[in-house]
Amino acid sequence: MDGRGALTMxxxxxxxxxxxxxxxxxxxxxxxxxxxxxxxSHSRRENSAEHSWHLAIFALVLADHAVxxxxxxxxxxxxxxxxxxEIDAGDAPIHSSTADKDGLQTAERNAAKRIFGLLPQDQxxxxxxxxxxxxxxxxxxxxxxxxxxxxxxxxxNVMTDGGTWTExxxxxxxxxxxxxxxxxxGSPALWTAARKLVAHHFAERRNL
Amino acid sequence: MDGRGALTMxxxxxxxxxxxxxxxxxxxxxxxxxxxxxxxSHSRRENSAEHSWHLAIFALVLADHAVxxxxxxxxxxxxxxxxxxEIDAGDAPIHSSTADKDGLQTAERNAAKRIFGLLPQDQxxxxxxxxxxxxxxxxxxxxxxxxxxxxxxxxxNVMTDGGTWTExxxxxxxxxxxxxxxxxxGSPALWTAARKLVAHHFAERRNL
Numbered sequence: 299m300d301g302r303g304a305l306t307m308x309x310x311x312x313x314x315x316x317x318x319x320x321x322x323x324x325x326x327x328x329x330x331x332x333x334x335x336x337x338x339s340h341s342r343r344e345n346s347a348e349h350s351w352h353l354a355i356f357a358l359v360l361a362d363h364a365v366x367x368x369x370x371x372x373x374x375x376x377x378x379x380x381x382x383x384e385i386d387a388g389d390a391p392i393h394s395s396t397a398d399k400d401g402l403q404t405a406e407r408n409a410a411k412r413i414f415g416l417l418p419q420d421q422x423x424x425x426x427x428x429x430x431x432x433x434x435x436x437x438x439x440x441x442x443x444x445x446x447x448x449x450x451x452x453x454x455n456v457m458t459d460g461g462t463w464t465e466x467x468x469x470x471x472x473x474x475x476x477x478x479x480x481x482x483x484g485s486p487a488l489w490t491a492a493r494k495l496v497a498h499h500f501a502e503r504r505n506l
Numbered sequence: 507m508d509g510r511g512a513l514t515m516x517x518x519x520x521x522x523x524x525x526x527x528x529x530x531x532x533x534x535x536x537x538x539x540x541x542x543x544x545x546x547s548h549s550r551r552e553n554s555a556e557h558s559w560h561l562a563i564f565a566l567v568l569a570d571h572a573v574x575x576x577x578x579x580x581x582x583x584x585x586x587x588x589x590x591x592e593i594d595a596g597d598a599p600i601h602s603s604t605a606d607k608d609g610l611q612t613a614e615r616n617a618a619k620r621i622f623g624l625l626p627q628d629q630x631x632x633x634x635x636x637x638x639x640x641x642x643x644x645x646x647x648x649x650x651x652x653x654x655x656x657x658x659x660x661x662x663n664v665m666t667d668g669g670t671w672t673e674x675x676x677x678x679x680x681x682x683x684x685x686x687x688x689x690x691x692g693s694p695a696l697w698t699a700a701r702k703l704v705a706h707h708f709a710e711r712r713n714l
Contacts, residue, residue: 315568315571315695315696315699318567318568319661319699321567322560322563322564322567322568322658322661323546323661323665325560325563326545326546326547326560326662326665327546327547328556328559329545329552329556329560330545330547330549337534337537337538338531338534338535339534339535339538341538344537345556347555347556347559347560348536348537348553348555348556348559350559351536351555351556351558351559351562351586352530352533352534352537352555354559354562354582354586355530355533355586355587356530358583358586359526359529359530359625359629360523360526360530362522363523371579371580371582371583372579374562374579374582374583374586375566375579375582378559378562378563378566378582379563417567421567450530453527453530453531454534457531457534487523488523491523491527
């Protein structure tokens with residue numbers, strides 16, 4: 299029996315649970331979406347599923363540093379959901395110069411419609427609302443989640459000889475410009491610390 | 507600059523944030539802990555970080571099927587934390603016959619002490635309490651989380667030609683015995699569905 303046979307079997311089940319299990323099986327594909335960041339061991343690049351787990355723990359641990367008091371578990375929920383659209387739309391590297399922003403937004407909206415559409419309607423709409431809340435970054439939880447989504451790859455780069463910065467010849471000024479506003483909007487305290495790490499990293503590189 | 511240099515830099519920061527960032531960087535190692543289950547694409551085995559993400563989404567999506575009403579986000583929190591001890595203690599395969607249960611428990615307790623001990627004391631104690639709540643499986647959220655931790659590899663096996671069951675020549679009766687009680691204790695509805703998938707899988711195999 300292959301996977302398709304099992305999915306056919308799931309179709310024999312009635313009601314919401316069948317749809318929920320199909321959705322959860324579809325999500326497994328996020329484990330195959332490879333990001334640019336390397337994991338700390340340097341052994342390989344990170345995938346979007348393990349990245350999402352790491353970010354969810356960042357939210358649990360760092361919530362007290364947010365610019366305003368917020369519901370840490372709601373930020374966790376946004377981060378668990380935020381990259382699911384990459385199953386169809388792929389990961390958009392921060393240092394890519396060829397990004398087609400409009401095309402990407404359309405691809406992500408279509409992905410959200412297809413993937414969250416696998417769920418029972420009310421639940422799919424709630425998941426879609428979490429994803430949109432993250433994307434729009436208008437609520438405190440979403441702004442904090444976005445800040446962590448920038449802070450985590452910054453830390454991985456610092457831990458892996460500059461990672462994607464070194465690979466793409468990104469300057470200290472470009473790092474400050476590309477990471478700073480998003481991190482600072484969610485947590486000035488985290489940006490103060492991250493800025494020091496970035497300064498230290500580039501000072502070390504200049505001394506090589 | 508290597509990772510150690512960056513950690514030394516973090517030590518220059520004062521207070522709680524330095525400890526929290528060191529903890530979060532240490533957690534990156536969970537991405538290198540490889541489980542027995544294969545991901546749905548069959549391409550490789552799953553790691554414990556992406557497994558934890560998948561389970562957290564299982565909890566968000568399936569909470570209404572729990573045996574009693576519970577706080578889904580608390581179950582999410584338990585699942586985000588539940589495998590962190592594997593960074594030191596490794597993953598214990600369900601179908602291994604050589605498991606040293608007492609030795610494993612000691613290794614996991616020591617791992618929890620070391621890893622959660624990286625955090626500021628009060629936060630480390632809270633994380634340790636989440637991990638112990640999961641392990642003890644006495645609260646509704648923990649029992650539900652444990653049920654999902656059995657359901658997810660069951661689904662992956664069904665989707666990958668029997669996965670670890672086929673590799674280890676595990677029988678249908680052994681599957682029922684090893685997965686059933688834990689899933690049923692958290693969610694009779696999920697066990698009813700999973701039992702049907704298991705029956706279908708083994709019926710298909712007999713017809714090969």
